[in-house]
Amino acid sequence: MRLELINIGDELLIGQTINTNASWIGQFLSEQGVRVSKSIVIQDEKMDIVTQLTECLNRADVVIITGGLGPTKDDITKITLCEYFEGNLVMHEPTLKLITDYFAARGRAMLETNVQQALIPDVCTVLTNLNGTAPGMWFERNGKIVVSLPGVPYEMKPLMTDEVLPRLKERFEFADIFQMSVMTTGIGESFLAEKISDWETKLRQEGLSLAYLPSPGIVRLRVTSYKGQSDRNRVYELVQELKTIIGDYYYGEEHDSLAQVVGKLLMAQKSTVGTVESCTSGALAAEISKIPGASAYFEGSITTYSNALKKRFVHVPEEVFSQHGAVSKECVEIMAAEGLKTLQVDYCIATSGIAGPDGGTIDKPVGTIWVAVAFNGGVFSKQFSFGGNRERNIQMTVLAGLNLLRLKLLNRIPA
Amino acid sequence: MRLELINIGDELLIGQTINTNASWIGQFLSEQGVRVSKSIVIQDEKMDIVTQLTECLNRADVVIITGGLGPTKDDITKITLCEYFEGNLVMHEPTLKLITDYFAARGRAMLETNVQQALIPDVCTVLTNLNGTAPGMWFERNGKIVVSLPGVPYEMKPLMTDEVLPRLKERFEFADIFQMSVMTTGIGESFLAEKISDWETKLRQEGLSLAYLPSPGIVRLRVTSYKGQSDRNRVYELVQELKTIIGDYYYGEEHDSLAQVVGKLLMAQKSTVGTVESCTSGALAAEISKIPGASAYFEGSITTYSNALKKRFVHVPEEVFSQHGAVSKECVEIMAAEGLKTLQVDYCIATSGIAGPDGGTIDKPVGTIWVAVAFNGGVFSKQFSFGGNRERNIQMTVLAGLNLLRLKLLNRIPA
Numbered sequence: 001m002r003l004e005l006i007n008i009g010d011e012l013l014i015g016q017t018i019n020t021n022a023s024w025i026g027q028f029l030s031e032q033g034v035r036v037s038k039s040i041v042i043q044d045e046k047m048d049i050v051t052q053l054t055e056c057l058n059r060a061d062v063v064i065i066t067g068g069l070g071p072t073k074d075d076i077t078k079i080t081l082c083e084y085f086e087g088n089l090v091m092h093e094p095t096l097k098l099i100t101d102y103f104a105a106r107g108r109a110m111l112e113t114n115v116q117q118a119l120i121p122d123v124c125t126v127l128t129n130l131n132g133t134a135p136g137m138w139f140e141r142n143g144k145i146v147v148s149l150p151g152v153p154y155e156m157k158p159l160m161t162d163e164v165l166p167r168l169k170e171r172f173e174f175a176d177i178f179q180m181s182v183m184t185t186g187i188g189e190s191f192l193a194e195k196i197s198d199w200e201t202k203l204r205q206e207g208l209s210l211a212y213l214p215s216p217g218i219v220r221l222r223v224t225s226y227k228g229q230s231d232r233n234r235v236y237e238l239v240q241e242l243k244t245i246i247g248d249y250y251y252g253e254e255h256d257s258l259a260q261v262v263g264k265l266l267m268a269q270k271s272t273v274g275t276v277e278s279c280t281s282g283a284l285a286a287e288i289s290k291i292p293g294a295s296a297y298f299e300g301s302i303t304t305y306s307n308a309l310k311k312r313f314v315h316v317p318e319e320v321f322s323q324h325g326a327v328s329k330e331c332v333e334i335m336a337a338e339g340l341k342t343l344q345v346d347y348c349i350a351t352s353g354i355a356g357p358d359g360g361t362i363d364k365p366v367g368t369i370w371v372a373v374a375f376n377g378g379v380f381s382k383q384f385s386f387g388g389n390r391e392r393n394i395q396m397t398v399l400a401g402l403n404l405l406r407l408k409l410l411n412r413i414p415a
Numbered sequence: 416m417r418l419e420l421i422n423i424g425d426e427l428l429i430g431q432t433i434n435t436n437a438s439w440i441g442q443f444l445s446e447q448g449v450r451v452s453k454s455i456v457i458q459d460e461k462m463d464i465v466t467q468l469t470e471c472l473n474r475a476d477v478v479i480i481t482g483g484l485g486p487t488k489d490d491i492t493k494i495t496l497c498e499y500f501e502g503n504l505v506m507h508e509p510t511l512k513l514i515t516d517y518f519a520a521r522g523r524a525m526l527e528t529n530v531q532q533a534l535i536p537d538v539c540t541v542l543t544n545l546n547g548t549a550p551g552m553w554f555e556r557n558g559k560i561v562v563s564l565p566g567v568p569y570e571m572k573p574l575m576t577d578e579v580l581p582r583l584k585e586r587f588e589f590a591d592i593f594q595m596s597v598m599t600t601g602i603g604e605s606f607l608a609e610k611i612s613d614w615e616t617k618l619r620q621e622g623l624s625l626a627y628l629p630s631p632g633i634v635r636l637r638v639t640s641y642k643g644q645s646d647r648n649r650v651y652e653l654v655q656e657l658k659t660i661i662g663d664y665y666y667g668e669e670h671d672s673l674a675q676v677v678g679k680l681l682m683a684q685k686s687t688v689g690t691v692e693s694c695t696s697g698a699l700a701a702e703i704s705k706i707p708g709a710s711a712y713f714e715g716s717i718t719t720y721s722n723a724l725k726k727r728f729v730h731v732p733e734e735v736f737s738q739h740g741a742v743s744k745e746c747v748e749i750m751a752a753e754g755l756k757t758l759q760v761d762y763c764i765a766t767s768g769i770a771g772p773d774g775g776t777i778d779k780p781v782g783t784i785w786v787a788v789a790f791n792g793g794v795f796s797k798q799f800s801f802g803g804n805r806e807r808n809i810q811m812t813v814l815a816g817l818n819l820l821r822l823k824l825l826n827r828i829p830a
Contacts, residue, residue, distance in 0.1 A: 013451045015442025016628040016635065019434050022456065027430030036428045038463075039456040041437065048453075072608045072627050073615070106800075111609050133605075154803060190548075193487045194526050200488070212487050213431040220431065275697075281704035282690075282697025285718045289696035292772050292805060294720075300728075301718035303690075303700045309715040309758070343724070357707050385521075388569060390707060 001172040003029065004060040005039040006052055008067040008077055009151060012041045021066045021156055028160060033175040034168075044068050049080045057144050062168065067151030069134035071113035078121070078137070081148055085139050087123030092135070095120060099133045124148075127163040131155045136163060145171070176228030180239045181213075182221045183252040185403050189214050192221075196245055203238055216392055217399035218258075248412055251403070258402040259287050259294075265409040266297035266347075273405065274343035275301040276314055276335040278326065279353040279369060284398045299345050304335065314338035327352050327364055329372075333381050336374035347408070348374045349401040353384075355393045367393050371401045373408050380404075380413060416587040418444065419475040420454040421467055423482040423492055424566060427456045436481045436571055443575060448592040449583075459483050464495045472559050477583065482566030484549035486528035493536070493552070496563055500554050502538030507550070510541060514548045539563075542578040546570045551578060560586070591643030595654045596628075597636045598667040600818050604629050607636070611660055618653055631807055632814035633673075663827055666818070673817040674702050674709075680824040681712035681762075688820065689758035690716040691729055691750040693741065694768040694784060699813045714760050719750065729753035742767050742779055744787075748796050751789035762823070763789045764816040768799075770808045782808050786816045788823050795819075795828060 005025060011017040019041060026036045037060065042048045049068075056063045068077030082089055096118035103110040117133045120126055127136030127147075132155035139146040147164055149156045184192060189212055193200070200210055203223065208231070213220040223239060225231035243250045252261045266273055275284045285301035288294055304310040307321055314335045316326075324330045336350035353369030360366035367388055372381035382404060386396045407413045420440060426432040434456060441451045452475065457463045464483075471478045483492030497504055511533035518525040532548045535541055542551030542562075547570035554561040562579055564571045583589075599607060604627055608615070615625055618638065623646070628635040638654060640646035658665045667676045681688055690699045700716035703709055719725040722736055729750045731741075739745045751765035768784030775781035782802035787794055797819060801811045822828045 010626055011628045012438070013441050013454060014445040014626075015438035015440065016626075016637075017630060018438045023427070023430035023433045025430065026428050030429040037458070039428060041454040043452070052453075070627075071605045074627065108606075111605055113605060113608065154807065190486045190526055190528060191523075193528065211425055211429075211431075211489065212485075213426045215432060222431075277697070280701070281709075281713075282692070282700030282716055282718065285697030285720075286695070286701055286809075289720060290806070290809075294696075298696075298720050300720040300724040301697055301716075303697065303716035303718075305700075305704060305710060305713050305715040313715075391705070392569065394701075394705075 001034065001062060001168075001174075002037050002060045003034055003062045003064065004056045005036050006049075006056060006063060006065045007039070007041045007151070008044060008049060008065060009041070010043050010074070012067075013043055021151060021153060024153065024157065025064065025066075025160060028157075028165075031179075032165065033177040035175075044074050044076055046076055046080045049077065050084060053084065053146065057146070060144070061172070062145045062147070064164070065146065065148045066156055069117075069148065069150045071111070071117055071133065077148060078119075078134075081137065081139065081146070082121035082123070085121060085123045085141065085146075087121035089119040090122045092118050092120040092126055094128070095126060095135050098128065098130070098135075102133060127159050129155055129159060131158060138164075138167065175226065178225045178228050178231050178235055180223050180235050181254050182223075182239060182242055182246070182250055183254075183256050184219045184221065184246055184249045185217055185251050185258060185399060187219070187246075187249045189219055192219055192246075192249070196221075196242065199238075199242060199245055206234070206238075208235065208238070217396050248407065251406060257291075258399055258406065259291050262402050262406050262409070263288070263291045263294060263297060265406065269409065271346035271409075272297050272299050273347045273349065274299045274339055274345040275401070276339035276343075276348060276350040277301060277303045278305060278310070278335070278351055279355045280351045280394050280397050280401070281305055283394050284349060284351060284401050287398050287402070299343055302339060302343070310335065314342065325364070327354055327368060327370060329370060329381050329383070332370040332372040333374070333379045336372035336381070337379045340374040340376075346376060347405055349405055350374070351397050351401055353393065353397060355390045355397075357390060369393065369397045369400070371397060371404055373401075373404045375408060380408075416449065416477060416583075416589075417452055417475045418449055418477045418479065419471045420451050421464075421471060421478060421480045422454070422456045422566070423459060423464060423480060424456070425458050425489070427482070428458055436566060436568060439568065439572065440479065440481075440575060443572075443580075446594075447580065448590040450590075459489050459491055461491055461495045464492065465499060468499065468561065472561070475559075476587070477560045477562070479579070480561065480563045481571055484532075484563065484565045486526070486532055486548065492563060493534075493549075496552065496554065496561070497536035497538070500536060500538045500556065500561075502536035504534040505537045507533050507535040507541055509543070510535060510550050513543065513545070513550075517548060542574050544570050544574060546573060553579075553582065590641065593640045593643050593646050593650055595638050595650050596669050597654060597657055597661070597665055598669075598671050599634045599636065599661055599664045600632055600666050600673060600814060602634070602661075602664040604634055607634055607661075607664070611636075611657065614653070614657060614660055621649070621653075623650065623653070632811050663822060666821060672706075673814055673821065674706050677817050677821050677824070678703070678706045678709060678712060680821065684824065686761040686824075687712050687714050688762045688764070689714045689754055689760040690816070691754035691758075691763060691765040692716060692718045693720060693725070693750070693766055694770045695766045695809050695812050695816070696720055698809050699764060699766060699816050702813050702817070714758055717754060717758070725750065728757065740779070742769055742783060742785060744785055744796050744798070747785040747787040748789070748794045751787035751796070752794045755789040755791075755794075761791060762820055764820055765789070766812050766816055768808065768812060770805045770812075772805055784808065784812045784815070786812060786819055788816075788819045790823060795823075
């Protein structure tokens with residue numbers, strides 16, 4: 001099965017909206033062993049939709065389309081597909097009922113434009129949308145399939161999992177792939193490649209493939225076999241070897257985030273954590289509690305953005321500011337140690353740094369960050385020089401804080 | 416000028432990396448009056464790159480390519496383009512020096528793979544990359560232009576602004592567009608469309624176009640004229656009319672975020688703000704201090720994730736938990752009022768809600784959120800029913816908190 005993706009929307013081309021639908025669908029399908037061969041973004045123009053769909057159907061067996069199903073005047077996907085497949089729009093009563101119920105449940109008035117969303121081409125199968133007002137549509141012609149889904153992510157995703165995937169599985173044999181991933185942090189892509197070069201060569205000689213999947217602060221390494229479960233044991237062995245080579249840079253598997261891994265360690269050790277944040281300003285606390293159930297180990301956090309609050313809440317003495325500055329080993333260690341006491345937690349992570357764009361000096365340029373971890377019996381800290389922009393510096397600091405705590409929880413940091 | 420974009424990378428197709436480059440380039444160029452006509456993601460395969468490039472060059476005058484220039488074995492864009500344009504790879508000494516300096520400045524050892532990044536096709540103009548090790552490349556053939564840029568966003572962006580745009584402006588006449596945007600919050604796309612329907616009809620009759628650009632909690636409305644500055648006054652008048660129609664839902668212009676608008680209001684009123692957060696767990700504080708210079712008005716924050724910290728830090732009495740629960744008007748108003756005192760700020764925003772996926776009840780389903788704002792003289796609060804997933808509920812709560820403070824600062828909320 002060859003599958004291509006068309007995302008329709010001027011807002012995607014002019015960059016107003018980031019195309020998270022393409023990445024989500026790509027990831028979702030790749031985990032089912034289906035590869036999106038090509039993904040194309042086009043504008044809300046009838047001719048563009050028709051031309052692109054024709055092109056894609058020349059190559060692909062399945063074309064998934066997202067977007068352009070909204071109630072406003074620039075949403076033209078439904079009428080265009082209706083014409084393309086030579087159908088007529090007819091009122092679809094079950095959809096009308098769902099839309100009516102949708103508005104009733106929210107206590108909101110239903111508009112004429114919403115009623116029109118229940119007009120559906122009579123040449124498609126309706127894919128029921130329980131999370132919004134635009135249903136999905138499944139068209140077939142000459143053995144090829146075209147699926148149209150709303151562009152709103154939380155409407156599109158359940159339609160993919162509950163409606164589209166089961167129907168695709170009925171129609172196509174899914175490739176038998178077997179994949180394992182290893183998550184790394186604290187080491188760049190080049191250095192990682194150098195470190196695992198011999199291992200990688202061996203892997204490729206065995207017909208397996210390796211993907212480096214970097215995001216800020218993280219590189220995911222993914223091994224893929226196209227022989228499926230029969231390669232399972234060999235892939236597993238190779239991944240174990242890989243972990244040994246990588247050592248402390250290895251932090252988790254598959255989709256693990258650092259926050260998840262740290263959360264699991266804290267749960268296993270029945271320990272709690274809190275944060276005292278300056279440059280990250282709550283972003284570290286927010287990252288920790290992104291994990292559902294974080295309340296089992298996360299107590300809370302103090303953002304001491306001003307020096308006044310650093311004094312009042314975590315008792316950083318004036319001399320520390322005058323002698324070392326707020327971005328210093330001395331300051332961040334006091335923040336962590338005092339946070340441990342006042343938050344009454346087993347571990348406290350503290351951050352202080354120059355996120356930028358302003359505030360840098362020759363001694364402490366933008367991107368200079370101190371992170372400390374306090375625990376019952378001590379505190380340790382580390383300086384980082386991220387040198388990126390504000391957003392990236394904050395993001396990298398969040399990951400650095402979680403990683404230091406992880407290493408401490410694993411007894412990899414002597415104390 | 417017709418421009419198409421090719422993003423190369425398996426990691427984009429399998430959804431490991433979100434394609435923020437496409438959105439950034441789309442937005443950057445659209446502000447220059449250049450529209451990305453189509454944007455295509457393909458895999459790191461030589462044949463795919465060659466085929467796609469040929470297809471794009473049949474339609475477009477300019478093709479911008481990102482990705483596949485890294486030092487690892489799966490990065491094949493450079494060698495493919497070198498062959499496509501019938502050149503040879505030669506050592507480019509200025510690039511080698513930049514790479515050497517890049518590693519020296521970071522105190523890191525240079526690897527053989529990095530040296531190879533200084534091998535450049537002798538048929539292109541080198542676009543100097545000051546932020547990484549892979550330079551950009553500018554190819555020309557038969558009056559058409561192909562630009563290859565690294566996929567790392569903070570390397571790609573300066574190359575676009577400093578190298579690519581000036582060169583494009585030398586070669587092409589840029590369309591004379593004039594655009595104005597209005598940012599709205601607290602009203603959905605359908606209701607907004609209904610509210611401004613007559614105005615929108617008038618606008619379209621005058622040959623102007625309107626785009627609805629929704630993101631969670633926000634709808635941006637963008638008016639475009641293709642007559643450039645000559646339409647300036649008329650667009651301005653129409654936008655003023657629009658603001659009157661929208662009323663309190665209108666919060667800013669162009670790229671304003673709610674955090675920026677609130678920051679400006681606080682600066683103008685010489686006031687300070689802090690937050691006491693439960694379900695948002697620092698995300699509201701982090702959003703406020705995303706704005707460079709936020710330290711002028713943002714003091715800090717307390718995340719009282721556990722009820723124990725709600726008692727200890729902001730003195731929520733046990734009876735409130737037993738009688739109303741932590742997700743209640745009573746609790747969130749005490750959090751805000753006590754936060755005002757302990758953080759010593761002029762305004763304090765508090766949040767408490769059920770972000771999900773667990774913790775919902777029949778009375779208080781997932782997505783039930785209370786937000787309060789305290790000020791000198793009082794406190795007010797509002798309940799929201801977002802009903803989304805965890806991530807979205809947190810994001811919507813952050814925006815709701817900022818919007819309530821905005822309305823208070825504008826005296827739109829009686830107190």
